[in-house]
Amino acid sequence: MKLNWFSPLPPSRSGVSVYTASLLPVLAGRGEVILWTDQESWDPCLDRYAEVRRFQPDSAVWAEVNRADLSFLNIGNNALFHRWIWLASQRHPGVLIVHDVRLHDFFAGVYLHFQKDLDGYRGLMRRYHGDEGARDAELFARHQRDAAYMAERYPLTGPALQNAAGVVVHTKQAFEMARLHTDAPVVRFELPYKVREFSADEAAGSAVSAPDTPPPYRLIVFGHLGANRRIESVLRALAELPERRQFSLDIYGEVWNESDVRRMAGELGVGDIVSLHGFVEESELEAALSASHLAINLRYPTVGEASLSQLIIWDHSLPTLVEYVGWYADLPLEAVSFIRPEHEIADLKVRLRNFLEDPQWFERMGKQGRRILKERHAPDTYADALLRFGAEVERTGSRGIEKRLTARVGTEISRWLHPAAMDPLIHHAATEINALSAGTRRVEREATDQPPAPETGPKKLL
């Protein structure tokens, strides 16, 4: 089996590139993988597992793409990393692996930043979200609406999925949203993660054992730290906590408003227990995680993503505080501790006190997390399910052909036939479009670790 895999690649600072790098060895064991990228350079380690090709949308490249058996295209919320993949997906139907389903940021980036096309952005918003969407688009372009507001109200999932032959998501929320925006088959698989192999010594102390170490206990926040990562709430909770001297907080990664965070920490009187480290090498972050006692992994609002960070946290057997929203709200109770968005600061204080009162309970939470990571997020299981789904989609065919023919018929007859007289022709055309593609069968189900089974009922068009 030969696979096309469209993705940002390391060393780009994209979570999807980390996902691809971790999954690649497993995929390469199951078939020949061609990695398509728009990057000029990539981690040479990838060459051990796959042929890496620069993507240029010309006929020679399409011929090469078409020679493969399956195409998987990774779509995320950052236009910098995913714009070229989205453009490819518009022309080449394949299986979309959608890492974020609230894609307003992505399309705003495509139209406003890359294409400098306000009219196009407004038009897209009007098409998918009506006049209100177009009005808010105008305000957003003038910085009078914020990204969280726009993502919540105007997910723009539909335009990303419109040419998909199949869709893979990693969260229940994403599954439900994707189903609303495509009639292609949609499946959900748990985000894969390759658990690190520890030496015996490391295994014994892969996370610092809280009961055996004196305070201050080390809290850690890391990743791409946008406004939805709730750093300000964490600082306020610490500031209001009388026992705050028993904690220190390490922040790793690029903080979108770093100077504000530093200033706020100082004003709240927690500047001495908060350290901002910025973006660091993976080894330094690994060491920091291994030396931490509790991870804080908040998202509000969430854009429907599964958190690779959470899997990394579990890999270090760390207990975690997560927001009770989206993918996080479905995490097992024994492996995380929840923070309610509407009571964020109060809940954070309660949880931090809980930690001081019963650190053993939190230690067990971290170990449960690692167990769950091994059981549910195994890359082998994921890769098998992904390839089974891809093969099923390939066998049953793309609905893009049917949609294209349907649109063609609609466009043609709407020019000369009165709507009242359209029904018989539409019915005839729909019947024949179905007949032309009668070899295809629709697949649509939610799956975790099982291959999807095809539905066998008749298809309906128009």
Add this chain to the structure above:
Amino acid sequence: MRVLIASVKVPFVRGGAEVHAEGLRRALVDRGHDADLIEIPYKWYPPERILDHMLACRLLDLTESDGKVVDRLIGLKFPAYLIPHPHKVLWIIHQHRQAYDLWDHPTLSDMITSADGGAIRKAIHDADCELIPEAQAVYTVSGRVSDRLKRYCGLSSVPLYHPPPGAEFFHCEDAEDYFFYPSRLSASKRQALVLDALARTKEPVRVVFASASDHPAYSEQLHAMCRDLKVDRRVEWRGTVNEDEKRQLYARCVGTLFTPVDEDYGYVTLEAMLSSKPVITCKDSGTPVEFVQDKATGMVVEPTPDSLAKAMDTLWRNRNAAKAWGAKGREHYASLGISWSTVVERLLA
């Protein structure tokens, strides 16, 4: 019976398929049937246009015409053979080969270079697999076409040979000093391969090409090759010739060249056999290989300039053998029982 023949027509292009359809209509009329030919205009590029044509064919109603029932629809070419009819019989000239055996061909396929070529290819496969079995019977023009239908779609069919037009008028005369290659100038017919071979012959071999060009660019390429290879004085381009001229050119040649890529049928082989002339063809030329018996009625060689040059030299030097193989080819044709009567009988059964 009232019989409709459904085929496709690429405007301004005329080749074997058009002759075939007309031949069938004439054969039906000659045998007392009311027959007419429906040719659907066809454009296969960009590849998504094919889907429009497929749908257009499916939307046609040919069950009646002018208030009278059409008793039989005979589908010949994709996508015309998708036209629905309750009493449809297929006699398939070929499927859309870019979706099948020519999918990955280096020069003859543009579908694979289209971003959504894979999806269109699959749509064609699905339609063929689902809708060809609508027919009451499925015949093809050759074993080669039947093999492809079986291989790619898992569908069984029966090869049904038919005679070339004017079969009764072909004859043989003494050979003059040329090989004859009567076929559209087209990349799929590989006239370029013949020029390459000609440059490598040891004998003063000459070749007469006849027929129009599919694309001016290919014609220009061939003329440029002649100049570059310095064989232009050994090549004659006759362009379009009438049937009498063509038969005369057959009658007086040393042998016939026919080197297409996986030809579906190809009248050239049969016309050469009717003219008692040996045929040089290639192992990958398709149906000609069904008819030509190597070193008995012609030569079947590797599709390389050297192999082809060697075959031309062999027949050029051994005129007696060429004459004997030609005569045996004519006998072989007679033994195959190829006739329009058989064709009509099967298609209307």
